[in-house]
Amino acid sequence: MKAARYIEVGQMDELGRLDTPLHRLDARVKMAAVVLFVVTVMSFPRYEISGLMPLFLFPFVLMGSGKIPFGAIFKKVALALPFALFVGLFNPLLDRTPVLTLGPWTISGGWLSFFSILLRFTLTVSAALILLACTGIYRLCAGLERLGVPPLFATQLLFLYRYLFVIGGEALRMIRSVRMRSAGSKKLSLRIYSTLTGHLLLRSIDRAQRIYRAMVSRGFDGQIRVLHRTRPGWRDLLFLIGWSAFFILVRFYNPAVALGGWLTGEH
Amino acid sequence: MRTPTLEIKNLGFCYPDGTEALYGISCRIEYGEAIGLIGGNGAGKSTLLQHLNGCLMPSEGMVLFGGTPITRETLAEVRRAVGVVFQDPDDQLFMSTVFDDVAFGPLNQGLPSAEVAARVYGALERVGMRHLSERPPYKLSGGEKRAVAIATILAVSPDIIVLDEPSSNLDPRGRRRLINLLRGFEQTRIIATHDLELVVEVCQRVIVLDNGRIVAEGPVREILDNEELMLAHGLERPHILRHQHPH
Known part of the structure; x- marks a missing residue:
């Protein structure tokens, strides 16, 4: 199915x-580590750039140990990057306080915070994607439930993810049929677009309903169940403690500054 | 244990938008029977099927399973006993692997892991698809998807299997395999289809629907061989009955 490959x-x-050691870790432990990671990234002051760098170790180590290809994560981060660009767009214009001089160039606080936003975005989004890639949505949602998230929310998340692909496939089929009958013209008029989106909504609702019926027909009652319930062991504990220690260390001690200080003999 | 008989009493159904879909449907289906539900497009076949496990609730009359009416209270029990194989296998297969999809029902029944795995492999074995257990469902062929969709229902070991257009989109070999499979089931089978030859091969009894009403009911050969009746309701006398010898 071409559509499937496309999306x-x-x-x-x-x-x-x-099946890697990373995948075998308890979903809750991985979630906790990622949440701690996001909190750490967000807790840095707004102009911080060098202090964020060591944090890239987290996504890269996870990708390495989880056999997750870099491209799979990178492409999806790039896809969402425009949002971060818009968030930070006005910082260089609004905040012109010079904070750094590099030879002839003066860098304003706005630019620094802009790059800082991009870095934070890349770090947090890639961490979330890696969490998904090394756990799978179903175990992730089951883990959320076990963490005490109300089943209603966990199920919502699960459906959101499942139906995303359903709607995507539906949209592709519709666009294909429009293309086939639009006599070679690539442009779709606004009127056609509005009908298409309306139809897409109706079709997705229908399809979502059929899928839901298939689920309740097999006894789905709103609780997510998984076959192999993991019980956190010493590995999981080690994973969480190890990374937490790393995050705390990086947050309060900037290795780049320390290295610079050591090289120049200043303290 | 009660006998899993299905009884429909004076069932009428009207869609929320006012479209009347079924009127005064009454019939009784005994355990182990294979029933063909036939009729033209829009005759009400799918609507009727949806009443059999409570996906739709009748506007009038009732559906009784094992003597008790299907209501919100008995829904869970009925759904455990009546398995529905949907028309489009893509609606039925929503997990990330075939195994997980087949395990979905047994897990919801709260069975222990070992039992779940045994059920999954048993059901996949039955439809000849065990080798696909680790594959993602959306990568399967149409015939494989259909077989796996049937396995997802077998895994919950229902007393009644309801199938909506089971042979649509299947190639001849896939269709043949499906027919053999359906013939081998000991459970009650209710098959809504346009594939009249399949009905002749699998079912003993047939119910003809037209415009939301039962217009004929009886032994397969007797009904399907009645050319006048068939043509009057948008159907035709199946080819297989025109020949003295099967081919």
Whole structure:
């Protein structure tokens, strides 16, 4: 199915099914580590750049140990990057306080905070994607439930993810049929677009309903159940403690500054 | 244990938008029977099927399973006993692997892991798809998807299997395999289809629907061989009955 390949349906699912030590870790432990990571990234002051650098170790080590290809994560981060660009767009214009001089160039606080936003965005989004890729949506949602998240929310998240692909596939089929009958013209008029989106909504609702019926027909009652319930062991504990220690260390001690200080003999 | 008989009493259904879909449907289906539900497009076949496990609730009359009416209270029990194989296998297969999809029902029944795995492999074995257990469902062929969709229902070991257009989009070999499979089931089978030859091969009894009403009911050969009746309701006398010898 070409459509499936186009929207990469299942690439994350496929990654989520790999069997590596990282995948075998308890979903809750991985979630906790990622949440701590995000909190650490966000807690840095607004102009921080060098202090964020060591944090890249986290996504890269996870990708390495989880056999997650860099491209799979990078492409999806790039896809969402425009949002971060818009968030930070006005910083260089609004905040012109010079904070740094590099030879002839003076860098304003706005630019620094802009780059800082991009870095934070890349770090947090890639961490979330890696979490999904090394756990799989189903175990992730089951883990959320076990963490005490109300089943309603966990199920919502699960459906949101499942139907995303359903709607994507539906949209592709509709666009294909429009293309086939639009006599070679590439442009679609606004009127056609509005009808298409309306139809897409109706069709997705229908389809979502059929999928839901298939689920309740097999006894789905709103609780997510998984076959192999993991019980956190010493590995999981070690994973969480190790990374937490790393985050705390990086937050309060900037290795780049320390290295610079050591090289120049200043303290 | 009660006998898993299905009884429909004076069932009427009207869609929320006012479209009347079924009127005064009454019939009784005994355990182990294979029933063909036939009729033209829009005759009400799918609507009727949806009443059999409570996906739709009747506007009038009732559906009784094992003597008790299907209501919100008995829904869970009915759904455990009546398995529905949907028309489009893509609606039925929503997990990331075939194994997980087949395990979905047994897990919801709260069975222990070992039992779940045994059920999954048993069901996949039955439809000849065990080798696909680790594959993602959306990568399967149409015939494989259909077989796996049937396995997802077998895994919950229902007393009644309801199938909506099971042979649509299947190639001849896939269709043949499906027919053999359906013939081998000991459970009650209710098959809504346009594939009249399949009905002749699998079912003993047939119910003809037209415009939301039952217009004929009886032994397969007797009904399907009645050319006048068939043509009057948008159907035709199946080819297989025109020949003295099967081919």
